[in-house]
Amino acid sequence: MEKDSQSEPRTAVGWANAIAMTLEMQGKNSALLFKEADIPYQSTSDPSCRVEAHKIFHLMQLAVKTTGNPSFGLQVACNFQPAHFHALGFSLYSSSSLYDFCLRLVHYFRLLSENAKHYLHEDEEHYRLVIELINPKASIESLDGWIGAIVHMCRSIYRPDFTPLKVELERPAPESHAEDFERFFRAPVIFSAPTNTIYFAKEDMLAHLPSGNSDLARRNDEVVIEYLARLDREDIVRQVEAKVIELLPTGECSKDRIASLLHISQRKLHNKLEQKNTSYQEILENLRSNLAKQYIEQKNVSFSEIAFLLGFTDTSNFARAFRRWTGVSPTQYRDQLEGD
Known part of the structure; x- marks a missing residue:
């Protein structure tokens, strides 16, 4: 049965770009594999281009078959560049801590792919970044590549x-090259685990x-x-966030x-946000708080x-x-930062 390209999760073509780079470094003709996977080869030059996720999975599987290396995804991980990830790549590389880095993955990963979600959990002694696949039929090597790319x-x-x-990886241990995983991560790797999870030490996350x-x-x-709002016009939360950020300095937010x-009534806006378990005030407060820091x-x-940029009438209100x-207070917060 032909896939419905309108409803299927889509993925930024930057993934294919990294796969192509890895293949070419090994002397393989990536253009032939792109053609077999039905991905326009020239699309790799456009970071905003998106293709059906199953095509990326197919390309990765073809690459694994061509190289004969089941740990090929880990090699791809080292060839991701910030530009492959559109503006998110530069946000990730500009993060002030690994904690901020992981939060951006949680909030914005949908720009890179609609096929996974990220969750960050704090435990007593560590943090856990959990990657949950939406399409369980995704190629395991693609997930290897992404988890490797994060590290x-x-x-x-x-x-x-x-x-x-x-x-921890949900995938079973490969029949060969299993040692490549611990060599790459330089840490214990658990196969056939309940979740795909990276464990971070707290001192690393907060440095x-x-x-x-x-x-x-x-x-x-x-x-x-703004880009995510354009990708999904039905996502009212992101539309409101984009407008709030735009209007905050004007004081007319x-x-x-x-x-x-947004060309809707206040009541309709309220109802749409309520359906998303949030409100205009909550969105405004969260954005102001994050931007203030x-x-x-x-x-x-x-x-x-800062008070002006956040739309406050004076510094005392801020x-x-x-x-x-x-x-x-803002002064105490800045002093704490300087003391770290």
């Missing part, structure tokens, strides 16, 4: 010798990253949110104004500037709101 990116933005505490740039991350986050720009990390931005969000 590879952590090494790029944190430190080259970074190792997770352990990695400040040398490549962190809150302003660059925020600007790319804005692009990501009211619920009525947002509804007007990012701005405060920039020492050259004054508190009066300070009261910030204390409500964090339990400390």
